[in-house]
Amino acid sequence: MKRFLTVDDIGDLGQALKEAAEVKKTPYAWDTLGKNKTITLIFFNSSLRTRLSTQKAAMNLGMNVIVLDVNKDGWQLETEFGVVMDGDKPEHLREAVPVIGRYCDIIGVRSFASFEDKKADYEEEILNQFINFAGVPIISMESATRHPLQAFADLFTIEEFKNKERPKVVLTWAPHPRALPQAVPNSFVEWMKVADVDLVVTHPKGYELSPEFTDGVTVEYDQKKAFEDADFIYAKNWASYEQYGQLLSQDKSWTVDEEKMSLTNDARFMHCLPVRRNMIVTDGVIDSENSIVIDEAANRVVSAQVVIKRMLEALK
């Protein structure tokens, strides 16, 4: 495994879910696999869960871990090609990436969408500089268009909590005071499309995700109708794709509340976190027994450990 970005990179989903269950059951069974191997985790953006869970996963495998906050440590990095570097950025990604690659065996990188250049974001220009120039396997810890470690953990959590063979899973947009990336919903749709679930996506008009993810997916503009008989409700905010990066609505009639949850089949509530309480979801719902957001976050160690384990096995 040279990169982990899309659902295709994990291979057979059934096998990956079985491996995740094994890793969760015996997390230290491969604690020498990473001996004398180093993973560098590079953050262009903030993180709690990804930062801690990916470190934990690597340590479970016996690895050394280096964490770099690009905007605090190191030098401000220029990411544009062909520019005259006479500004405030003393180093180009083109040099920094292969240098970092010489200090470690695997790199994880978080670099959110810029919302300045839709084409550059959706061509994953920054992540591809790591994939093309680092010389070591690359794990996306949320890129401009995807968050695969999150989606893998989300699917594993649904597998753990489902009480029917093919549950109805609803991805619902919810209001937020800022314009958030499309990476989490994109990956959620990408993984649910190939999983054994009935997926429905619900959002206000103008919040359609990129067709490369939602082609063939049921989109319901009536949120209450979408919630009917659902087994899992996955809430997330995202900015408009069509009016790229725009915050078109903060309509709180889309907040997930107890009344809407009552329309479901006693559904579990999920969110990748961090969550804005009483914007995305009411306190009553996220504090209820139906909320599995903490178990979902705990499973981020599992998804990261499966991916890192496979990369280490490929380095043998």
Ligand SMILES: CCC[C@H](NC(C)=O)C(=O)O
């Ligand atoms: C895992 C979520 C990370 C990020 N969230 C924020 C608040 O920026 C997002 O919405 O993509």
Ligand SMILES: NC(=O)OP(=O)(O)O
């Ligand atoms: N869900 C998730 O990736 O959380 P962080 O942004 O805190 O890493």
